[in-house]
Amino acid sequence: MSVTSSSVTSYEVRGDIGIIWINNPPVNALSQALRDGIYAAVNAAQDDATKALIMICQGRTFIAGADISEFDKAPTEPSFNKILETIEQSAKPIVAAIHGTALGGGLETALACHYRCAVGTAMVGLPEVKLGLLPGAGGTQRAPRLTGVEAAIKLITSGNLIKAKDAVGLNLIDHIIEGDDLLEGAMAYVQQLLADNAPLRKVRDINIDPASFDPAIFDNSRKQLSRRARGQLAPQRIIDCIEAAATLSFDEGLATEGRLFMDLKDGSQSAAMRHMFFAQREANKIKGLGKETAKRAIKSVAIIGGGTMGGGIAMNFANVGIPVTMLEINDEALQRGLGIIDKNYSMTVKKGKLSEEQKQGCLSLISGTTDYQDLANADLVIEAVFENLEIKQQVFAKLDKVCKPGAILASNTSYQDVNAIAAATKRPEDVIGLHFFSPANIMKLLEIVRADNTSDEVIATSMAVAKAIGKVPVLSGVCFGFIGNRMFSEYGRETQLCLIEGASAEQIDRVMEEYGMAMGPLAVSDLAGIDIGYKVREGLSAEEKGDPRSFCVADALVDLGRLGQKSGAGFYQYDPQTRARISDPEVSALVEAKAAEYGVERRDFTDEEIRDRLLLPLINEGAKILQEGIAQRSGDIDVVYVYGYGFPVYHGGPMQYADHLGLDAVYKKLSALHRESGKDYWQPADLIKTLAESGSSFAKWSQS
Template identity: 65%
Template sequence: MSNVVSYEVVDKIGVITVDSPPVNALSQAVREGILNAVTTAQNDDSEAVVLLCAGRTFIAGADITEFGKPPLSPSLPEVIAAIESSNKLVVAAIHGTALGGGLETALACHYRCAVPSAKVGLPEVKLGILPGAGGTQRVPRIAGVKAALDMITAGNPVPAAAASDMGLIDEVLSGDDLKSAALTYAKDLVESGALLKRIRDISIDPASVEPGFFEQYRKKLARRARGQIAPDAIVTCVEAAVNKPIDEGLAVEREEFTKLISSPESKAMRHAFFAEREAAKIKGLPKDTPLRDINEVAIIGGGTMGGGIAMCFANVGIPVKLLEISDEALERGLGIIRKNYSITVKKGRMSEADMAKRLELISGTTSYDDLSSVDLVIEAVFENPDIKLEVFGKLDSVCKPGAILATNTSYQDVNLIAEATKRPQDVVGMHFFSPANVMKLLEVVRGDKTADDVLATVMKLGKKIGKVCALSRVCYGFIGNRMLQGYGRQAHRLLLDGATPAQVDAVAEKFGMAMGPLAVGDLAGLDVGYKARQARTDIKHDPRNHCVATALVEMDRLGQKSGAGYYKYDPETRARQSDPEVEALIKQKAAELGVEQREISDEEILDRLFFPLINEGARILEEGIAQRPGDIDIVYLYGYGFPVAKGGPMFYADQVGLQRVYDRICEFRDTLDADSWQPAPLLEKLAKEGKTFADWAQENA
């Protein structure tokens, strides 16, 4: 047939085998091979056809490198039409994952069987698009309208057993030999006189859908998927599946798909998809760099962060020792972990047995001597440099040679911490984000002397514990927190200039942030930033950057935990509302500092919040702190809630245009504050050359 698709007849069953590593993606060659095989099978002596895949998975999706390029024949809809109209039974035999176009191909088959470990799904929404080859039309016909919407708008894979309950899979196979079991299943279907079961022949009674259902579903999605347009388009398509014949519904799906594929949102989300994979690669690090064995881990500090980190390792079966300064503190830390797992169990996301297994992997100690056997230690104590240096001095004396010593610091100098040991090559930063057992980002901080095998090990380990890793060099705040300073500074100065907290947060949230900067401050606790400012005796503080926040803390308005911060909070629901007392305080502070307040447009708020991120990101690139613009985007997408539909701050800058960003920063420099708005040299250079950060990344690959 082709070099990636073969066809043979085995005991009167035609067998189509796709073998296109690594994931059997639906490239043009694969599509053509399947189409030719199905055509051949129509006229040979086979009684039925089985479609299966070699390697580790069934067809795991489309070839996304073809996105945005002229279509290549045959299209996937053509292949699906040929399978569906076959005059012989076609059975999809699924192992691994059948995702996106892979599942759509399977749904075109008349029957589907799968091994128990298989998963199926339509993840297109995560790329800002929707299933474009019948997924939105066939899934609701076989699984039901609500189940289809839940599955397609979430984009998450469904295990074989659940997929069977939904009707997506007809038979969950037993045994490990997929080909043999699938052939037996196909023969049984033939012998029983099974009909050609085409999903397209199923119709949905519009009366079975409650009035207003789609409108309500859209409202729910609008709250969940800020700034994304694909979820709403998916609802439109499923609604067409209910109200229109399938061919008309397929036309609606194709129209919506075509609009989405060229949308800024989809381009941003596809950028994020590739940037995440690129971020895992360290420039100059050989692929065959040896890895250190990590069979046991220790965490120093059993607070919220340390406990969350411990859970990350226990969740993947790695034993953890949690060290605290006293038995009381240790019991408190272990109790927090038990409580967190219990909440997960109550939500039905984990069984009691699984919770027990994970808790068994976490032990406690108050003695550093008990850490002599561990392969990795992660320090998660207070952000006090003296304490951290003391901890690393102790670790240096008790840990075995070759153990990796990591700090979870958010700001501190990893090189200075490494100097507290006689093994700086073993020291690395592993900056988790709170809550560590939930947040996906892990900033891996490379010290000047960090060994290559330490970096390779930590990046691989991060992936194992479910994190998205991005590499940073050493600087104050690394990538994320260093950039965040300008965002927070402008949020505060916008208040002094005349904006209200509600206006600033509303603009950020309309942009797609889950919460605005001031609401986030209230959530985290305003005293956190207050204490951090007090600790920075090395810099001169400008009162315009924090006077309102400082005054709120000194009024015991610490944020949500005290019931009031920038906002007042309902004690039962924690719903926020504006507070005239705060607005009066802002006016008072502005008058004290001689700031003349004025009306501020939403456009100015948007630019003043997000352009500092871009400007500082440009400095970080030029200094070599981050490897690529995409790495910075990944940090912000996974660590700071930057809307995925905008692609990250550096991708957003390219979309806005670097010339506009540069011009606006110069305008703010000249009219607001020269110190805060000096354009980064790299930004100025690229803007004047008419280039983008993406161009810079290509030139510096």
């Protein structure tokens, strides 16, 4: 019998049990309407004849978290904490019945209930740290009272989900329901609780025994997190909250949590990380491409080229059960390529992330050939040969002859003209760029490059394929370097110019690592191999290469056989056992010699100068990419940089960082560098000038 309802909640009575139904599609997010509905239903149930209440959700999941779109809106009453207090203070036991996921505010709601049951497939977690936040409705106070301090630190600072059965071991879940009928199982569980005269348990009343944890755990965790999540504030504030849970009263701890939550919510780091949350989802949406666009079935894949990149690409498909045929120029090269794949899988097994049985299953899906005819029935062919346009055109001409009609022909090129590649075929509508990032089996980003004649069907299929193999796709138009490498060339140029003009390699890398980059640009160059850029430049004209001061040091290092980590020396020396980088006076002498050769007067740099010199060109080039329509929106550029280039997520990507600085400030800094240097590449992009003068931002422009 239904007794009350709202737009997203309803309440019914079955016998002596009241059922609070939640129905806020698609994931039952805790909108204001839902919070109000829960509050009203719990209060209404206090006056009826029921003996216990069940909170249960319709659809595919329990409450999957807060409605993030409401974070920047003014709070309304009753507050979420007031609603959870109402649940906890209910005179009748309330049991949360969980299926799907109970995340963030959803799990906090369940923790305010007196008991929790779940189906075995359910997952729970407090992932707020991934948005630069902490659980703000008692999660940091209730969780450690159930799990213990150490487990709560691990759970909340990682933000990872755990299975319901594992949550039972942590006391987050009390009972696993067998079978598929959640309501029936929950009803039976509640009846058993009533028969057993189960107490009205309130998590807030649990005291954490000081003897149950080592007091040093808080400082030790802070030190570990300062390395693991370098520069991020939220993990540190989570430790503060859990320490408060262990040493203060519940209400005092809750006040600490609320204050620190608001500090994070109103700060730039969480704003940037929430921006990235939405930007990644927006990147999946192609303007002008409807959901009804047909997609082609991809049941078999071929890879041209068995090198490190080709092998990594092949692994992506084998990992999800799609058979792959890898083509090489001869059997020796083919066996070498297959050996690289076997070695990669063996390393994963050694790390405990894959079983030997799973490894063999993946390897069984990868076969090799030296004959193009063996690719005749592939649904998708990805070329991953050397970055030479003529060679790629030859490959595509062969594919055009042997591949079946409707096969998608993709190039993994990182900067070549996809239109010119497509012109080598009689089916340019089937040609697309799929730019994987190295190592291809690990890196999440996939740049999908739309050529002039690429069909909507091929684009839609490529986006779906990216999702199927666990990649984060971003659509790009055709230009030299597409989105990522076109911008990165500006970053690389200024790195080298700062070096020859007086900054040390150590200072440059330190400044960018302190900004949040996983590695500084010169350390990255050593890791990737300095000769990669050297080989690319060999195929460029003098105009395309640009200012010789921006590559003369790197080229000289290659000429000396200093290729980076793989040769034991590059911009740094490397310890042969640990690969630890060591400053090298020979590099300093070489830089000074090149500066003298090119008439460069060296000087000292401030850290701020280096940061501006490296980051402002990313922003300026990104603005030009937006102007030209190469990227759909500024958030897409940010996704490319966070997922493909290690840009710190808590800055939200270069375009979000620019919006945070303010485009007026960016415009002034670029203009000053343009005046001082006289270099055209420092002239602010027209879009920056326009947005600065109107007081707008990249985000607002992208949404218009």
